[in-house]
Amino acid sequence: EAGVAQSPRYKIIEKRQSVAFWCNPISGHATLYWYQQILGQGPKLLIQFQNNGVVDDSQLPKDRFSAERLKGVDSTLKIQPAKLEDSAVYLCASSLGGGFTDTQYFGPGTRLTVL
């Protein structure tokens, strides 16, 4: 079974530029999550989708971050404009359902460096 796919793996941009990340979850998984992992910290949830609807985006900085999951499968996360403090690894995860006991499976992440 293929795992969660993410691209690109690495991205370096200047501050105030825009950037987009792509995620393809495990086939059949209805729930998709985007996390931000700053160096030396645990992942922090940015947004959770159930199919193509948003379940939780309370920790998403909506003035600069946006995310979509148009057909309930792939998802993109965008940052516009980027700030220095956005330098982090962006992890995508998926789970079969959205239940509290469901295991989340993570992709390899995209390492973003903002200069």
Next chain:
Amino acid sequence: AQSVAQPEDQVNVAEGNPLTVKCTYSVSGNPYLFWYVQYPNRGLQFLLKYITGDNLVKGSYGFEAEFNKSQTSFHLKKPSALVSDSALYFCAVRAQPRIKAAGNKLTFGGGTRVLVKP
């Protein structure tokens, strides 16, 4: 608000010796608890979870964890560590759904780096 504490930034252990990675949590009501491992330049890999029932949970790669409600702990253990166990370990907690205010988020600790020396 729910939180997870991993009090040790790094744990050093000799190969073949027992490995313990500590985790304590704070949550309103009963918790669901998870352990993940992260190797360099890779995403998090699921090791095990506690939902209900037996306090001792067995997981992947010979790891196990013991849920202790009175001490609000969920320590990860392995009887005999391997050099290949060297990685970053994360504990995470989620509140059971009847506690609406706690939300649905999986909250992670800051991680513990494990170094197993030959």
